[in-house]
Amino acid sequence: MKAKIIMITSGKGGVGKSSICAGLGYYLARLGKKVLILEMDSGLRCLDIMLGVSERTVHDISDVLCGRCEPIKAIYSSPITDNLSMMPATLRPDSNYSSKLFYKLCKGLSHYYDFILIETPAGFGRTLIDITRVCDLALLIVTPDPISMRDAKILSDYLDAHGLTRQRIVINKVKTTRGRLEVLPHLDVVIDTVLEPLIGVIPYEPEMVRALAQGRMISTRYTAGVAIQNIARRLTGEFVELAVE
Template sequence: MNAQCIMVCSGKGGTGKSTVSVLLGACLARLGRKTLLVELDSGLRSVDIIAGVYGRTVYDIEDVLCGRCEGAKAVVPSPLYPGLSVISAPYEGGAVEAAPLGRLLTAMRPYFDFILLDTAAGMGAPFTAASTVADKALLVLTPDPVALRDGKIVADRLLAGGRPQSAVRLVMNRVRRESFGKNAAVADLDECIDTVGVQLLAVIPESRVLQLAGANGTVPPAADPAVVAGQAMAKRLCGQRVPLTF
């Protein structure tokens, strides 16, 4: 194994980035890909609840990056999603820098097929560190003008360092039919793509079921439309051709 490292980022908060990170990790694991999800959003930790590892964490990403423990000691297998493991963020504090994060990835890559980096919203230290070491970036946005504008800024930053256009992909999340049209703030998906300027990977519909499952630390039903969209997204990242429907 030599894991592909993918950072999951957003411009503004509230786009559902962490929920998408866990959904993607769970779907990749369901396809038989061993997946490690590393949460970098210190102080706003949520992945542990969504992935079902709350109360099982002894060490977090800060312990690893500052050298208090080896990376393997912070890895916690998800009891909800076999094949998915998590390194949680601390409840407070903790600096994320590229060099120690890179060393962690070097140590972890041989044991996983995918490593997902759930960054903090915006372009602070977690974003900068992740963008330095990640192979690809998924930009998770909602269909509103503010999210799209901020997403364009983030996309430009990701591409400014010479990263190829194909390495940055757009995930539109929490999408409803009412999100688009003449009575909505955004006309259609094409406007989302044109505004941000990167290729669309997935459209994940608004799902109260998925939100409740994440809040309660339970597994959402496989037939839920958001889970179906997540599975299609995972298959595309694995090289399968799956039609994009909405």
């Protein structure tokens, strides 16, 4: 077994990167895949709450990367579904680590999982470059507004320059009024700006925020849940028609 390693990233904060990372992990696991989520946003940990492991967390990824514990001690199984585990980020914003150990960790863990999802911090820097070096694919999380689109294009070019050319766009928090987008004339503007293929469109759904804050996942009774599940299915190689309303 060798995991497909996927970066969940964005050019700016607040686009729903953590929610989508948690949702994709959940639905990939529900499809029978063994999934590990690595949270790399130092000082701003939240996936442990979303995945229901916060009360059990003792060690984090910085403990592993600084040699304070073995990886198995920092991996926590999520109670929300089988086959889903995570390694949480550190709560220390100034945490330092070895890039060599990070590469070795990801390559070693890849033999035990089908998918490894890595949530990146927003913006650029050494951590993003380190993550880029181990990933097979980047999912660029974009909201349909000019600032997010511009930042996503800058990020996409940055990833290209560092060798990660396989990228896909996920358009999140899509709001409509009477069937019309609230900000843009149409979603093609996002694709034309970022210049990467589209893999999914997720509508704005307040229930997603409530569910994740309570350590549970949005269900497929909601359109957003169906959209995330369909992205997970596409990541497994299944053909799912991309329906954009």
